[in-house]
Ligand SMILES: NC(=O)C1=CN([C@@H]2O[C@H](COP(=O)(O)OP(=O)(O)OC[C@H]3O[C@@H](n4cnc5c(N)ncnc54)[C@H](O)[C@@H]3O)[C@@H](O)[C@H]2O)C=CC1
């Protein structure tokens with residue numbers, strides 16, 4: 001998909017990976033609407049992007065992905081201003097094994113809400129232009145991260161939901177591709193939460209497990225994941241596939257496709 005002139009939404013775009021995804025989309029000539037619950041950080045990131053990429057190309061909405069109303073309004077206002085949506089990246093995520101319901105609300109329900117709202121605007125049967133939805137999972141969506149069982153569950157949920165939606169999109173002829181990104185550890189603010197008792201609760205004492213995992217997988221830079229993201233947005237050939245990002249590089253995980261399961265498109 002050529003990105004120039006396309007319209008993108010990135011949730012959790014104020015910092016970390018979301019900010020990196022937004023920046024590469026802007027560099028490729030897309031218009032980007034950032035949704036984030038952190039107003040101060042969101043405004044600061046938007047101001048920096050406006051300076052570099054122009055005020056007509058960036059929007060920011062204060063939006064908590066757990067709020068259906070805020071999320072719906074932010075999508076609607078983006079469409080009103082930019083004229084449609086072609087790319088959505090459901091990226092907002094947290095780790096909180098104590099308030100684990102909040103983790104499920106943001107990491108899984110937030111991705112489901114974001115995907116359904118994106119589909120409302122993008123699917124061809126509603127007059128949308130089609131496009132791509134990239135849901136940010138984790139390597140912990142493909143294998144267990146023992147100190148964060150609920151985080152792991154949400155990321156497995158993101159992978160399962162996205163695979164099913166990718167096939168539903170083919171069957172229904174929505175014209176929207178869905179992919180998942182599964183990075184190992186990345187140097188962002190999220191990584192610091194691993195040390196915090198209020199976030200990790202009973203699992204905080206298993207610091208040795210974290211140490212073993214961190215030593216085994218290493219730590220990626222945001223730019224490593226951004227490269228994989230850019231490739232995934234541009235490559236239209238792999239609906240329903242996940243991309244793993246490790247320190248060695250990135251590669252597709254091949255799941256059975258809609259075609260393999262003999263799912264036919266309505267159109
Ligand atoms: N950092 C890592 O090691 C890895 C991160 N991931 C995933 O990447 C995604 C982004 O993570 P990072 O950039 O590392 O985190 P981060 O903590 O640096 O950034 C997360 C952003 O999401 C926003 N956010 C949090 N709750 C929100 C809500 N309810 N509504 C809207 N925005 C909200 C925050 O304000 C922040 O701007 C997450 O889904 C995370 O699970 C996946 C694998 C590894």
Ligand SMILES: CCCCCC(=O)/C=C/C=C\C/C=C\C/C=C\CCCC(=O)O
Pocket residue numbers: 095137138139140142143144145183184185186190191192193194213217244
């Ligand atoms: C606080 C940041 C840590 C959590 C962020 C995150 O999502 C990082 C995950 C890192 C590693 C993944 C954890 C478990 C993976 C277990 C097995 C993977 C098997 C699959 C494979 O290696 O291909």
